[in-house]
Amino acid sequence: MSSSQTFARLKWHFTCAPVSKNGRSSGACILASIIIVALLDMFAKFQQIPRIWAISKIDCAIWIVAFLATACVDVMDGLAIAIVFALLTTVFRLQWPNWHILANVTGTMEYRDVERYRQVNFVQGICIVRFDAPLLFTNVGHFRAMIEYVSKHWDNLECNSSTTEQSSEEEDEMEKNQRRQSCLRSRKFLIVDCSGFVYVDMMGVNCLKEVYEELLCSDIRVFFAAPKAPVRELFEAAGLYNSVKKSNFYPTLYDAMFFAQHRRCWSLYLPFNIFQKCFAFFRTSFPLQEPGDSCMDTIERKLIRHCSAFGRLDTR
Template structure:
């Protein structure tokens, strides 16, 4: 009982589970207390995974390491690249929170903008932070470069290191996100995927060899830094190609 204040300071959720279990054991029975503890633990776990911490990462000086830009001073944002970290699994219960967090932090609702562009056909818009409109008359390569310029970035890298697992809804969310970003000329890359996550992506159809599929080596990277450097190199190549058109 005396450990409860210390436990509350460390984790209010764990303290509530402990208190609920102890109270049920004393008021009802030991068996009921154990059952209450299991149920409360499962509810606590579900609550934590539904709204995990989401943040944008920035580079630590000239190193190959990236950390939370709001937690550390002096970090250097990568020009044209947004590095997003989602501190939990991606599954059916938190997929909407995942998208809301990503769109809020990057300042661009890719799903909404891509849908509007598809509906209007000849016009496109980009987010509240940088509104822009234009006629859909340019060549594909030049047209694709317009949206990233207005949005402020050309690539989104997702740090999947905290991503413990993906279910079918999570894989579909990433597929839809890649499609919406692609419609705006923005690339989606994944870094630090565990074998479990890679397997889920492969089985879910995110990777493959068919027409329109993206090969694993073009989409998945061992580190965030590798993904960022590849993104910047690809963008330079695209700019050089457009300059010769």
């Protein structure tokens, strides 16, 4: 027992003993004084509430609920109430997680949140989204709402973005690019960054299947980028690859973006199955030199020359 507690006990004993019969009623007072002295450090932590509030409002709410429940109800019941409240906040955070629209940071190969970075490059017709939570039965509705928002507001997102596709200075190239742009407006690619999927349950897998099929019917092709190894194994076990081919999964966002960007342009000349076979060869033979550069025209001329026997086939 500390010196302060001993002093408080003796003080209350000598104060209450004269007013009680042989000091018999002083026990409760002594116990109360011990509790108050022991809780002095906790009362001093009230000064940390503004700091905790600035760091995390949810943690601050848990602290306040735990204190009030313990002080007003009972120690054991208060701790139980605090634990239940903390679990509820965890469920709510999983049910309504954050999601972001990503874009390439200028001069780098990184893709970051467009709300935090100003110097970003968008590609017309391609949108990247990231869902920062495991895809579980508690938040599949929120994931669907995110996909629906992006698909409905696609045009507004493109109007507020800058495109990386540029036309040539020559007139024939300008006409070619203008014709290409008019044909490609309906071709859209949605890339889902799966790096935030720490775990996906069965309802999450079914949600991915349904989203892929629904967007495919709306002429929006869906790619999945950067899934973790345990998540890929889970997709295999759940049979996701039976509905969504493995060709729609990519190890990095850069690979998914590269494939989607050139797929949009080459679809004017090649059917998709031929493009898939040619992509692996030309991807390694003509890699991008810099993140902001594009060797699309060089690869396109080579690809058209080698595949001229197929003619100009337009696929949707």
